[in-house]
Amino acid sequence: MIPFDFDYFNPETVQEAYHLYHSLTEAGREPVYFSGGTEIITLGRIHQLYTDAVIDLKGIPECRTAQLDDEHLYLGAALPLTAVEEARLFPLLMKNVKEIADHTAREKVTLGGNICGNIFYREAVLPFLLSDSSFVIAGKDGLKVQSIHDVFEEHIQLAPGEFLVQTITEKNFLTAPHVNIKRKRQWDTGYPVVTVAAAIVGRRLRIGISGLCPFPFRSYEVEAALNEPALSPEQKAELAISHMPAPILNDSEASAEYRLFVLKNTLTDILVAFEGMGRR
């Protein structure tokens, strides 16, 4: 049961959505953008989220794009994760989103919803961080394209009323050697103890991590450690661990120490796998 009443709006254009947000805010309302709705339902029912107006972005064509041209891949923020899987355009992202929630939920959870959500794992952002993708943001001057690194720092950094419309990823990255490993508390379901996405770009290893801290991140210090040429995979992993941001999560999924143990092994495995690939 959602313990509050709210109005539902279904705009058909980016402008309409943006203006709705502002006119509702000016009228003293507390609007939120809505795509899959899973967080609004699950956090709403336990009083961790409140709204009196939801603006559904799914009716906006730009938010539903899945298109590859000669140079770039464009993915709409309102694509359900299952649609991202089925489009088969971005292999690392496909593997990454397949590990989020379960199939039934992924029919609802959207790409933008996962990246911009309150639930802090936001795993779907990792492939975009690794590929230095751009985000198309709707704002007061219409659409603008910004580097992900300027608009995503632990969470999406948007002005009130702005929203994520699309992601733009360079085509070259799509074929980069990559891996996505999600390690859970036990077996196949649940939140990550850690999720690590990795890719080789220009002979350098890029790494993005979710589940270790209460935010996903890509760290250049960590990557520098992992690309340290003189060290063995174990030593690189060890060095990388010393550069992790704080705080390390300590919760019902895993203790902080265990998370670091799992991360170190996962990083070592990735390094070994890519090393083997380099030799070939």
Place this chain on the structure above:
Amino acid sequence: MEIIGKSVIRREALDKVRGRAVYTSDDTSSSVLHAKIVTSTFAHANIIAVDVEKASAVPGVLAVITGEQLPLTGEEIRDRRPLAADKVRYYGEAVALLVADNPHTAAKAAALVHVEYEPLPVVHSPTDAIRKDAPLIHENVDEYEREEGADPITFTNINNYTKIRKGNIEAGWRESEVTVEASVSIPPSDHAAMETRAATAEIMENGEIHITSSSQAPFMIKRLLSTYFDIDVGKIIVNTPFVGGGYGGKASVQQEILAYLAAKAVDGRKVKLEYSREQDLTTAPCHVGLDATIKLGSTKEGCLKAAEIVYLFDSGAYSDKAVHLSRAGAVDCTGPYDIEHIWCDSYSVYTNHPYPAPYRGFAHSEVLFAFERAMNMLAEKLEIDPLEFRLKNAILPGHTTPTQVVLNRSTVGDLPECLRRLKKMIHWDGGKPTRINERTVRVKGISCAWKNSTIPPDSISGAILTFNEDGSINLISGVVEIGTATKTVLAQILAEKLQMDVGNIHVKMTVDTQTTPEHWKTVASRGTLMAGRAVLAAADDAIVQLKNAAACVLRVSKDDLVVANSRVFVREEPERGLDFKEIAYGYQYPNGNAVGGQIIGRGTYIQRNMTHLDKETGAGRPGPEWAVSAQCIEIELDQRDFTYKVVRAVCVLDAGRVLNEKAAWGQVTGAMSMGLAFAGRETFVFDEKGRMMNPQLRTYRPMHYKENPRYLVDFVETPHLEAPYGARGVGEQGLLGVPAALANALSVAAGTALNRLPLTPETIWRAKAKEEASNR
């Protein structure tokens, strides 16, 4: 006609898969008022003040109830107010109850109740609770009113103490050449049934109280409400529609009391109380935890001689069923082995955890986890094959149980046969690790299990058969259909007995305590034995009536008549007879004269020759039979990461007689799956203040369908002569040995004793790290 053993599809199957089956909270009539509970945010605290002013002022709020004036409740010890007053003793405990005209208002107002607390030191485990300096959770447990049989210890956190003294433990140790000691720990967890708990209550003008509840124990609700609130028992009428999974959790009475109080506060109007998933996990009774120490002794040849055992059951904040759980744990305190000298102290101990309900197996899977771990540790020390070790000591007819019952083939079945079949099925390799690759090993772990059901000696079950004019039969039994298909099996028992088409038996699925004969509780794998016997008795009664009527009409002795195929006929001339439909509503002669009347069969069953336990030695006959089994869990462990996969789960169970093959298979594999989830992942996680950190299915995760391994099940059939067609219980048995078998496999694979649940990779990593630290 062979109906027994056939996989008859359960009667309610289509309604369930098509969403037509009705459950308690499906009552959405607009006249129903809605109740909501306010729960404690502390695990242990004094209540300084409860401010309900703001909540009461919300338009649409009809009543706000707090605890001070309420009577003490509890099944064996009355130690719990339905709403906490003075003190809260667990996180999630109900503190106030609101009634409003719609659920939104109730929820909104509940958020406005302000409770001021003064935190108290928190007791986190039964081991901590028995320390000399432990805070007392109840100041003096001895002062509470209690039933005979509950045995608390004054000025301690112990609310029940059961002793088992068999043989002479000193002699046992003298005869033992090799010994081991195992300490195990199981934190509390939950049943996590699909349907969260709900109840409605209404008090009629004539004083009748109508309760509908998602309960396994409608007759117990009636009895307990009568006792707690001094109401004539006949005035309380309890209905149970379908129940969406019980697993024991719905055998405790909690939300019904609150629903009754809510109705009472609004002049008897009908009120519904529905727990959210969070409340179902935190507020409602949970799955018991256990701390245990087992010392085992044997000869060098592996002949068990002595078992010295201490069980500390985690009673949580209140005693309720924990008293009984700790007693059941004492009754079958060992595994199913012939041990001459047994000494066991079993305690139920207050902590600041939720208090337990029964849980599938009623203390047995927990006790067996401890005991079967010790068995493997001893086998290792003796350098004996753990399966051969179990076979050598397996309990047999002629042996005695811990409570000194002398067994026979009917009461104990055939454990050696279970073990022999298991050995063959799993291609037993001695439990040695097989290397799969550099990091991964595959290991088979085994465990034996047994279970008797220590339900009260005078537990009853009744059945009524009413005939329809077409000769078909309505079967009415007090068993609640909680998803086990028991009611379909009862129809099979009846069809077999009357040698008729099971399709002509109509089963009443709901229970209404005013018109349905009592079945004590739908728990303890006792549905088929007790209700089955009642159905057989009712069938005998109907047969007498049918034969009497037919004898009169056919002018033959009733001794010459036979009943089969919905007919009564002369044994020698089958064509001379009457169809049921000709006599079901009396017989009418051609001239219009009529005799007889509707055929109504009735039957009852009461447990035979059960006894209370002797206070000093525990000697006594606590239940009718032991179902025995042997189980194997095969795993592959990554020795670096300590992640593992369960490859297959195997159970060979002496089922006495399989009554419905697929239903039995479903029960056994379902139980194994639950055992794997309980052992491998499910547990409550509490923080240092005793607050539950995972009160949602996001974070408290039962097994996902795709996580299940391959299941193999085989049934040995050694009849329990007292039971319908020899059947033993099958509802719980598949779970019992699973946690121990999993731990036994993982302990070998990880190379360290794993004696704590849940067996997550992190638990194994910790155990390994601890061992390495101590080796340094």
